[in-house]
Amino acid sequence: MAFGPIMKLTTESGLKLELAPFTREEVLVFIAGLQKQSTNQYNGMLPVTAEMEQEWFDKRSKESNVMLWGVWVVERDKRKLIGYTEINEISPLVPTQRNITQGSTSITLTDNNYWRIGVASAAHYARTWYAFEQLGLVRLRSAVAQENTASRRALDKVGYSHVYVERNFQFIDGHYVHEDMLECLNPADWAWRLWWGDDRPSRKNLQARKKTEVALAWSREHVVLP
Numbered sequence: 677m678a679f680g681p682i683m684k685l686t687t688e689s690g691l692k693l694e695l696a697p698f699t700r701e702e703v704l705v706f707i708a709g710l711q712k713q714s715t716n717q718y719n720g721m722l723p724v725t726a727e728m729e730q731e732w733f734d735k736r737s738k739e740s741n742v743m744l745w746g747v748w749v750v751e752r753d754k755r756k757l758i759g760y761t762e763i764n765e766i767s768p769l770v771p772t773q774r775n776i777t778q779g780s781t782s783i784t785l786t787d788n789n790y791w792r793i794g795v796a797s798a799a800h801y802a803r804t805w806y807a808f809e810q811l812g813l814v815r816l817r818s819a820v821a822q823e824n825t826a827s828r829r830a831l832d833k834v835g836y837s838h839v840y841v842e843r844n845f846q847f848i849d850g851h852y853v854h855e856d857m858l859e860c861l862n863p864a865d866w867a868w869r870l871w872w873g874d875d876r877p878s879r880k881n882l883q884a885r886k887k888t889e890v891a892l893a894w895s896r897e898h899v900v901l902p
């Protein structure tokens with residue numbers, strides 16, 4: 677699996693994006709960003725070297741339960757790789773019951789010149805659409821530091837909701853930071869029934885479902901799989 681197929685879309689601000697594979701050489705553009713504290717602080721990552729980044733690429737590209745995309749911006753017909761996003765740990769929730777499948781998601785924009793202009797929000801829309809409508813996953817999970825406002829906000833907009841807190845998972849700027857564990861559920865009737873069974877989803881879950889439905893409707897219209 678490793679790489680997901682090319683998806684083309686345009687952000688709300690008009691920036692053209694592609695989620696698409698990248699090569700072992702292209703991965704080196706991530707290094708400058710991954711050596712900055714501002715990129716790594718909430719990911720719990722440490723700075724990497726070229727060798728480490730290419731080892732990561734080699735390992736990732738062989739993993740069958742990962743779907744990885746480079747985040748490319750297209751400006752004046754030139755493509756520029758600015759980060760990556762993935763669905764990893766794709767697997768059945770209960771190993772013997774293959775119908776409820778889930779994955780964990782993450783994104784890192786290593787080029788911080790492209791932060792705060794809606795890139796992660798658009799990438800989350802496309803990735804979520806792909807996970808639910810092309811892979812048929814039932815649940816996506818993500819973990820986000822409570823202080824990582826941008827990440828939390830981008831996930832919230834696509835319908836990730838809070839499940840529980842991992843306390844004290846990192847120590848940043850002189851204090852412990854907690855991590856919110858979030859989930860986003862496939863809003864399609866078949867998946868919703870499978871997930872909730874006889875339980876009644878809370879109002880919070882129903883609101884999150886609506887957001888995901890809106891995100892999927894947007895993506896059906898705006899994401900192109902060439």
Ligand SMILES: CC(C)(COP(=O)(O)OP(=O)(O)OC[C@H]1O[C@@H](n2cnc3c(N)ncnc32)[C@H](O)[C@@H]1OP(=O)(O)O)[C@@H](O)C(=O)NCCC(=O)NCCS
Nearest residue numbers: 715783784785791792793794795796797825826827829830
């Ligand atoms: C977190 C990250 C992915 C956000 O990407 P981004 O493209 O800048 O996010 P967006 O522009 O789509 O913004 C998402 C929302 O957060 C808000 N936001 C963005 N940066 C913010 C900031 N520094 N403070 C407060 N809000 C912020 C945006 O206004 C937007 O909300 P809105 O749509 O209501 O206006 C990016 O900063 C990054 O890669 N950081 C390093 C790695 C990381 O932390 N990854 C996530 C780990 S869980």
